[in-house]
Amino acid sequence: MPIPRILVTGGSGKAGHWIIQHFLESGYDVINVDTRRPATPLCRTIVADLTQLGQTVSAFSAHSTGNRAPYAGVVHMAAIPRAHEQPNDEIFRVNNLSTYNVLEACGLLGIRKAVIASSESSYGYCFADRFFAPHYLPVDEAHPQLPEDTYGLTKVINELTAAMFHRRDGTQILSFRIGNVVCPEDYAPIRARFDQPEDRLRMLWSYIDARDLASACRLAIEQDGLGCEPVIIAADDTSSSLTTEELVKRYLPGTKTFKRALTGRDALISNARLKALLGWRQAHFFPLT
Numbered sequence: 001m002p003i004p005r006i007l008v009t010g011g012s013g014k015a016g017h018w019i020i021q022h023f024l025e026s027g028y029d030v031i032n033v034d035t036r037r038p039a040t041p042l043c044r045t046i047v048a049d050l051t052q053l054g055q056t057v058s059a060f061s062a063h064s065t066g067n068r069a070p071y072a073g074v075v076h077m078a079a080i081p082r083a084h085e086q087p088n089d090e091i092f093r094v095n096n097l098s099t100y101n102v103l104e105a106c107g108l109l110g111i112r113k114a115v116i117a118s119s120e121s122s123y124g125y126c127f128a129d130r131f132f133a134p135h136y137l138p139v140d141e142a143h144p145q146l147p148e149d150t151y152g153l154t155k156v157i158n159e160l161t162a163a164m165f166h167r168r169d170g171t172q173i174l175s176f177r178i179g180n181v182v183c184p185e186d187y188a189p190i191r192a193r194f195d196q197p198e199d200r201l202r203m204l205w206s207y208i209d210a211r212d213l214a215s216a217c218r219l220a221i222e223q224d225g226l227g228c229e230p231v232i233i234a235a236d237d238t239s240s241s242l243t244t245e246e247l248v249k250r251y252l253p254g255t256k257t258f259k260r261a262l263t264g265r266d267a268l269i270s271n272a273r274l275k276a277l278l279g280w281r282q283a284h285f286f287p288l289t
C-alpha cells in the first residue's frame with residue numbers, strides 16, 4: 001500500500017512541530033510548507049510564502065517533491081498567531097490571504113480535505129481592550145464571535161473563506177477553534193504562576209496539549225463526510241489549580257447562564273462537538289504537580 005502523504009503549513013512553528021511528529025509516527029510522509037526552516041527538522045520543508053498564490057500552488061503540487069502520490073489533505077497552521085505583535089494590516093493580509101490561497105490551491109490541485117487553524121480568539125474576549133465575559137458557559141460553537149481585534153477578525157473571515165471553498169469545490173474543511181496551545185515544556189512555567197490565576201483569564205484557563213491537537217488533526221483528515229464546520233479544540237480540564245466554580249465566582253461574577261453544570265476543574269470552553277464528530281479523546285491532562 002502506498003504511504004499516505006500530508007501537507008502541513010506552518011510546520012516550523014510551535015503547533016506544527018508536534019503535528020508533523022504525530023503524522024510521522026502515524027505512518028505518513030509529511031511535507032512542511034513555511035517561510036522559514038524549523039529549528040529541529042523532522043521532514044522535508046518547502047520554503048514558500050503562502051500569501052503568494054503561485055508559490056502556494058507550486059509548493060502543494062505533487063510534482064514539487066518528485067513524488068506524484070496525491071495528498072490526503074492539508075493541515076494549515078501557518079499564520080501570525082496573535083494580536084498586537086505585528087501591525088494590524090499585516091495580520092489581516094497574512095492570515096486572510098494565506099488561508100485563501102491554501103484553500104484555493106486545494107481546489108486547483110484536487111486536494112479534498114483540510115484542517116485550518118481558527119482560534120478561541122475569534123470570540124473576542126481574548127484580545128479586547130476591555131475584557132468582557134462570555135454570554136454563557138461553557139462557550140461552544142454557537143456562541144457569538146465578537147472580535148474587537150484584527151487577529152480575531154482574521155479567524156472569523158477564515159471560517160467564512162472555508163465555507164465558500166466547501167460550497168465551490170466540496171473540500172472537507174474543519175476550522176479548529178484552538179485553545180491556548182501548550183507543549184510539554186510549557187507546563188512548569190504555567191504551574192509556577194498558579195497563584196496568579198488572572199494571568200489566564202483572557203483564555204478562560206483553556207489549553208490544549210499540542211499532541212492532542214495533532215491527534216485531532218489526523219482524525220479530521222482520516223475521516224470522510226465531515227463537511228465544513230468550526231469545531232472547538234480544547235482540553236476537558238482547565239490550566240488552573242482552582243475549581244471552575246471558584247474561577248467563575250472570582251473572575252466572571254456576571255455570568256449567570258450555564259448550559260450545563262461545571263464541576264471540579266471542568267473547562268469553560270466545550271469540546272463536546274469535537275468528541276461527537278471525530279471520536280477524539282484527550283490524552284494529555286494538565287499535571288497539577
Ligand SMILES: NC(=O)c1ccc[n+]([C@@H]2O[C@H](COP(=O)([O-])OP(=O)(O)OC[C@H]3O[C@@H](n4cnc5c(N)ncnc54)[C@H](O)[C@@H]3O)[C@@H](O)[C@H]2O)c1
Binds near residue numbers: 010014049
Ligand atoms: N499558539 C496558540 O496558543 C494558538 C491558539 C489558537 C490558535 N492558534 C493558531 O494555530 C496556528 C499555529 O500557531 P503557532 O503557535 O504554532 O504559531 P507559530 O508562530 O509558532 O507558527 C506559525 C508558523 O507559520 C509560519 N508562517 C507565517 N506566515 C507564513 C506565510 N505567509 N507563509 C508560510 N508560512 C508562514 C511561521 O514562519 C511559523 O513557523 C496559527 O494559525 C495560530 O493562529 C494558536
